[in-house]
Amino acid sequence: MSRRTGKTGSNSKAEVEKNKRLAAQRIAEGATRAEVQVELGVCRQTLGNYLQGLNIDWAALNAPAIAPLKKKMVEQLLQMADDVIAGVVSTKLADTWRGLMSDIREMLPGMNAPTTSVTAHIGTAQLDPLYLDVRAVLQDLEEEDQQAGLEVLREFARSRVKPLTLDAVPQLSDGGEGNG
Numbered sequence: 449m450s451r452r453t454g455k456t457g458s459n460s461k462a463e464v465e466k467n468k469r470l471a472a473q474r475i476a477e478g479a480t481r482a483e484v485q486v487e488l489g490v491c492r493q494t495l496g497n498y499l500q501g502l503n504i505d506w507a508a509l510n511a512p513a514i515a516p517l518k519k520k521m522v523e524q525l526l527q528m529a530d531d532v533i534a535g536v537v538s539t540k541l542a543d544t545w546r547g548l549m550s551d552i553r554e555m556l557p558g559m560n561a562p563t564t565s566v567t568a569h570i571g572t573a574q575l576d577p578l579y580l581d582v583r584a585v586l587q588d589l590e591e592e593d594q595q596a597g598l599e600v601l602r603e604f605a606r607s608r609v610k611p612l613t614l615d616a617v618p619q620l621s622d623g624g625e626g627n628g
Contacts, residue, residue, distance in 0.1 A: 464498075467488050467490065467498055468498045468499075468502065470484075470487075470488065471484050471488060471495060471498045471499055472498075472499065472502050472504065474487065475499065475504065475509065476504075476509065481495055528545055529545075529549075532545050532546070582601070585597070586598070
């Protein structure tokens, strides 16, 4: 059973309009809804009805009170982003986070723009230990001396390569047996 603070339908239209204006004025002055309810002697729902059609910019009116909450929410969003990237949250929570971020990107202009990906394949010869050793030996020399050192290495490598003999090359078929 609910309790009512006043008699149903007891206020005249003039009194209701006066209460609406007073409620809007008191809210604009910074009074809480609870304070206005007590001043007017109305229940929460009646006060809500009074304020509903008044086109009050609640966000602007409550901006000072909401600012610390907004700051805390942004901090939490950034922390959650770090946690998702680090992989320290459950898969379910990470999926929920990704869905939320997707929804936010759709609401913000330019955040959901098409993207272009570029893939590059880079050889890793420069990371070969032999390359690094040769490079370390030659890097402090003048370019002419570096080229001379490389030529010595090339000559050395050519002198160590075994010559290719025809016995080592498999004979190619001329299309004889089995290709008819």
